[in-house]
Every structure is written in structure tokens, then in C-alpha cells.
Amino acid sequence: MIMFKKLSFKMKLMGILSVMSVSTIGLFVYQAKRTNDAFRTAKESHLRGTVEGLLEKIDRNLFERYGDVQAYALSEPARSLDPTRITAFINDMMATYAPVYDLMIVTDVKGKVIAASSVGKNGKPIDVKPLMGADYSAKPWFKASVSDRVAAGSSFVEDMQLDEEVASLTGSPGKVMNFSSPIRDRETGRIIGVWSNRMSWADVVESIIKEETAKIKNDQITVVAASIVDSKGMYLFHPKGSEFELKRTHDQFHPADAGADQLPIREIADGMIEAGVVSHGYSTYPGRGWGAVVSIPAEDKASLERAQFLMLACAVIIAANILAWIVIFRTSLSVERMVARLFADSAQIKTSATNVSDASQRLSSSTTEQAAAIAETATSMEEMTAMLVAVSAMAAACSVVDE
Template identity: 30%
Template sequence: MKGTDGLLELFSPPVVRNKLLATDEDPMYTVMTKFLSWGIAAKLVVLFMIFGAIPMTAVGLIAYGAAEDSKDNIGSRFLSEAQTLADKIDRNLFERYGDVQAFGYNDAITRISEWYDPSELNLVSQVMNKYVIAYGIYDLAMLVDTKGDLIAVNFLNAKGIPINSKFMFKQNFSETPWFKALVAGQYTTKMPFTAPGNDVSSGTFIEDVHVDPMVKQALGNDGLVMGFSAPVFDVNGKVVAYWSNRTSFSVVEQMIQATFKNLKAQGFPGAEITLLDSVGRVIVDFDPSTSGTEDIVRNYDVLMKLDLVQKGVFMAKEVVLGKAGFSTELHARKNLMQVGGYYHLTGALGYPGMNWSVIVRVLESNAAAAANAVQQKVLMAGLICLAVLVPIGWFVGRKGAANIIGISTVAQRAAEGDLTQRASVTSRDELGQLAGAMNSMLDNISHVVGEVRQAAEHVSTGAAEITQGNEDLSQRTSAQAGALEETSASM
């Protein structure tokens, strides 16, 4: 090592030399050293886990990313639901905008002799009854003259049941907002956020949702309605009367109820749908998870009183400004995180729409349930794969290690001089080939050793014969020498 260190110092640049000399202190070097010191079984287990974990991790990351994208798309999904609901409301109320003008063309109105009759014989009132029953959404249909006196009103409700509307003939409507607007020729043609092209309708004055005391008295309900009113013209185009429909607000609530059922069918039973007025006050609070029922509940402690903008609700503050989008925020009353989409009504088919906003919200945990389930399944699949890979790696490692240990044992015995042992590996892989080569080598060595031993025995026998011949020659030489000595002495 000293000579090697000298070469390093001699041929390595200072920076490289410092890195090479610091190898023993490198954490990666330490890890590799420990890894290489492990047995085959342990190494194979680790390798199995590594090479199994790499593709599994890649798939897991892709699935996790897809689940996260799914969570992001949930917000846009609820934005789409809010937009769809807003469009449904606009399209439905577009027809209400036109109904009141169409009703004014009925020929019964021209029969002035029928005007002001408070009895059920009033022909105009009979026509109104038919309209109310046929459409099923109007609480009151009223016709007043140009001075504000009542000409006719329906005396049956949408189910054909008599109502108490005769008292209205004693009323004068000249001071009502809708009457004054019609007299002044002021029609609802545009709202603050009416979309281009939806500001072409005219001829009808709209009253926002409100509690109408006359509806309340006549029908005995809470009187929550919207107003659609329009002038009635004679054949010469002169205004002769004004028609006003008190439209039940249930027509809007039923659309919200239908949207909830659709969300519930999609797996969001905890969905909450809120309809706001122009400033952010709640006019529909449909939240079955809180109310305990999927029926419409009108809580007047909330309706037209609870201002979500003043409460600091981000979605409410955005949507009353005409913005559309989605976000996740804490529900102040529930103290839970919600994902929601919001959209402002913009009108439809030339109708300007109402200055309302829709918010559709769902608990974040419920909204992300499907995405979370995907992530949990991916995690579970990963754990199962690891659980399978570890015993497989251990089994294969032990199997491979056993074969290698068998070969190693034979080689060790051969090194000690025992050439009779053979490796018993029968597989056709590299270990099997190594064992076969080891056995062939030992056979060859045994053969060579046998031949060497036989040759050594031959050499040993020849040496013994030579030694015996030398001894015989020595004896004969000694005998001959003795004989010569005797002959010499006798001479």
C-alpha cells in the first residue's frame, strides 16, 4: 500500500489525489464495502428490492401525480356544476320573462265589461286560473288598469284549490315599484354581469326575490316570490293595462334540488349549494347534511340576512364581482375544509338574467375520496410487492448461495489434498457450468496425480533393482579381491 500511495502522490493531481486518499472516509465507499462483505443471499435480497422498487416507484409516482391532478380537477368540476346550474336558472327565467308579455295578448282582456268583477264569473280571472294551473309556478296573476286598480286576479292556486284573493280588489297598486317602472317605460334589459348578446330582451320589469305580503295573505304561505310585469296593449299599440305575475321562488329551488340529486348520484352526498343575491346575501341555503333533509328548508334567520361577503368567504367575495372559479377554504360555520366552484348568472337567449351567484361546495375529504383511494391502493400494492420480493430474493439468494458454498467446499477440500469430492450442482446456469468445470478439473487432476504416482512407483522399483545390482557387484568384487590376495600370498 505504501508503494501504491507513492504512485498516487506521484501521478495524481492534487484534487484527484485528495479524493482518492479520502475514499475510506466516503460514505458511499463505506456502504459499498459493507454491501460487498455481505453474503450472496443478503445481496440478492437487496438487489431484488432495489430493482423491484424502481419500476414500482415510477408507477407509484405516476399514479400519485394523477391522483393529485384529479384533486385539482375536482374544483373545476364543481365550477362546471355551478355554471350549469346558473345556465338552467337563466333559461327557465327567460321563459318567465316572456310569459307575462304573452299572457297580455289573450282576447279575454279586451272584454272590458268583465273588468273589476271580484266574483268567480270574471272571465279574465278564469283565464288566469287556467294559466296558473297549467304552468304550476305562479302564485298570483294580476291585471291592473293604468290607475293601479285591480281588474282581475286568479282565485285558484296551481293545484286548482281556491285561494283568498278577493281582498285585492280593494287595493291600489299605483305605488308599487313594478307599476311605477312600467308607467315610466323602464324594463329590465341588463344586469351588471349580463353577457354580451343577452341584453336584447325588453318589455318586462323584473323584481328580485322577496316576500310579498299579498301572496302571503292570499295563499297562506310564506310569500317568497319573484315579480315579472309587463304592459298590455290594445290593437292600436296603446297601453290599456299592466299584467304582473308573482312567480313562486320554488321554481328556482327545485332546480337547485335537482342539481344536488345529480351530485349525490356522482358520489357527493355532502354537497352544499348556495344561491346569493347581488351583494352576497344567501337566498337559497341547500345543505341536506346540516338540515337533515333533502327537502327545501327556508330558514328566514339565514335567507336574505346572512351575508357571506361580510363573513369574509372568499368564493362569495369573488363571485359577487362577476368572477368564476374554484377554491378550497374553511367553512366558517362547519369549521371544515371545503372545495367549491362559483359562477355568476349572465343571462341566456337574449334574457339579461338575475344578479345572482351560485356556489357549489363539498367537503374536501369527500371530494378527494376517489383520488385518496387511488393513492392508498398504490401504496398497498407497493407494500405487497415488497412483501413478495423479500422472501423470493431470500429464497433465490439462499439457493444460489448453497450452490456456491458447495463449489467452494469442494475447492477447499481439493486444496487440502482431497481430490475425491465433487460439486453436486445440477442446474444449467452459470453456477452449473462452474460446478461442471470444477468437477472436470478435479477429474483431470486426479488422473494426472495417478499417473505421476504410477511413474513414481516405477522409478522407485528401478532404483531398488539398481541398488540390489550394485550390492551384488560389490560382493563379487570383494570376492574377487580376496581371491587375488590369496593368490598373491601363495606366490
């Protein structure tokens, strides 16, 4: 504070302006950062909501498939174990739920195929003769369905897999999910067979992903990449298809790991940010412990425009402060020169005042001396008058004597 007082007027002005400039720019940058953080938070919240919505829609659809197979297994045609009745019912269900299923099959309690869908989801016939009598007793879905692992009111579900039989029979890629449920005798509840559906992965899960990602895209978000991973992080769906699916795992997101309820939002390559969420199923469908991952650009058209605006505004503020600095610098020089002249004039006035004061004192002293001289002269004249009076009196006295 003492040093500030010792500074010149110009330096004080420049110091004040510098502090104000730095404060203004700092406040602007702080507000700009807060605004940018708010937009970023909103985008991240929207991204996580998108992932959750995507996974929920997939789980809701799989919940329906989870219930379909149970309903089919409880039907009278299924319980009859009559191949003709079952085949007719299967074909009706294939048409009703098209294009959800690629194939439906029914086995007896020993795993022998007794019926299968002979009409595909596109209405074209399927040659299922090679399937008739085939032994599936060693298949995981059959073993689980005839064991205590699948209780009443539930189904056995497997992750997406490549089914060569489905591919061969239907001409599809063979990417399916298996939903299986035991067929129980109405009276005894004893397991008498198994109903197993091959859900089309492309027409259900991939279709949902494409539909949901298309909803996200707009003028600001032009790129959206979604993936589905199994509980161990293996890709079940990836934008690059077979290059990743069932071959590679996500580098960080493994839903089965403890505490991996979600993948924290993070920045990845190519200027993208991604978020992941773990599936917990839907209603009675327990889920498979999958995870969904969605990535979008970290920067979009709007954010770039905001950044450009902020840069321009910051440049304007800096330019304005520089201009103010120059104006004040020049003004301070003028003020300094004016103050210097005022100080000079003040010194002259002070000197003149001193001279006048001295002259006044000398004049006063001279006047006093003259007054003393006049007083002395008056006294002398009084004395002379008295002497004249005395002489006159003496002369008068002498005149009387002479007479």
C-alpha cells in the same frame, strides 16, 4: 464509481437492490398519484358541469316566465282593462301554468289594482277583495314598468323575496319572484297598465334544485348540497333554509365582484369540495347575476377503495423488496463463502504450481549436469582408447624388431 468498485460483493448487491426498491416504490407512488389526480380532475369536471347544468335549467325556466308576463300583457283581455275579462283570463292562465304562479295582478297606469287571480294554483278560491283598488304606485316593479327602463319585448324581474301579501292570501310561505311588464295600447303603444306575476319560488327554483341534485346522487356520491346566491352573495336558496336565506352571504362567492365569473373548486368543511358558476341569463332573459354553488364529498366509496388498494399494493411491494433484500443478503453470504473458498483453493493451486515449477527447474539443472559428466566420461574413454591403440602399435613394432 471508484468507491462502488471498492465495495464488497454483498454491499454491491444490497446497494443495487436498495436503488431498485426505492425506484420501484417511487414509480408506483408516482403512478398512483397520477391515477388519483385523474379521478379527482374527472370528479371536479363533473361537479362544475353539474353546477352549470343546474344554473342553465333554472335560467331556461325563468326565461319562460320572463316571456309569460309579456305575452299576458299583450293579450286582448289585458289591453281591454276590463276587470271581468282580465280576471277570467288570469284564472285560466293560473290553471294552465299551475303550480308555477302563486298570484297574478293587474293595475291601471296609476298603480291601482283592477284585477287579480281569484283561483289559486291548487284550484281553490282566493279572496282577493282586499287587493282591489290597492295602490302599488310606489312599488319598484310598478315604477320600473311604467318608465323607460322596461322596453318593448322585455320585463322587469326582481330577486326572490318574502311577499307578506302572497303569504296572507294563499297561505304559502310567500317566497316569490316578481315578473312585471307594461300593458301598452295596441294603436298608440302608450302604457295603460301593468301586469305583474308572483312566481312560486318553491315550485320552480327549489323544485329544479331538488330534481337536479337527486340526479347526481348515486352509490358513490351520497351527499349533494346546492345553493343559489344573488349578485352580492346573499343566499336565495340554501339547504338549511331560512337560517341562511336572505340573511347570510357566501364567504367567498360574490358574483357581482369583478372577475367572479366562477368560484374555483375548493375544499370546504366536512370533507366536501364545492364549485360555483355565475348566471348570464338565457336567450332574451338577461339574468339577475346570480350564482349557483354545488358541493359534494371530496372522497367517495370508490376513491376510498382505490386508496385502500393502493396502500395494499404499496405494502406488498415493500414486503416483496424486504423479502428480496433478505434473500439476497443470505445468498450473498453463501456466495462470499464460496468465493473465499475458491480464492483459497486458487492460492493452494498457485503454490503447488510454483513448487512444481521449482522442481522442474531443479530437475532440468541436474539432468544438464549429468549430461555434461557423461560427455566428459566419453571424451576420457576416447582418449584412453586412442592411447591403447598407440601402445598396441608400439608393441607390434617392438615384436618385429626382436625377430
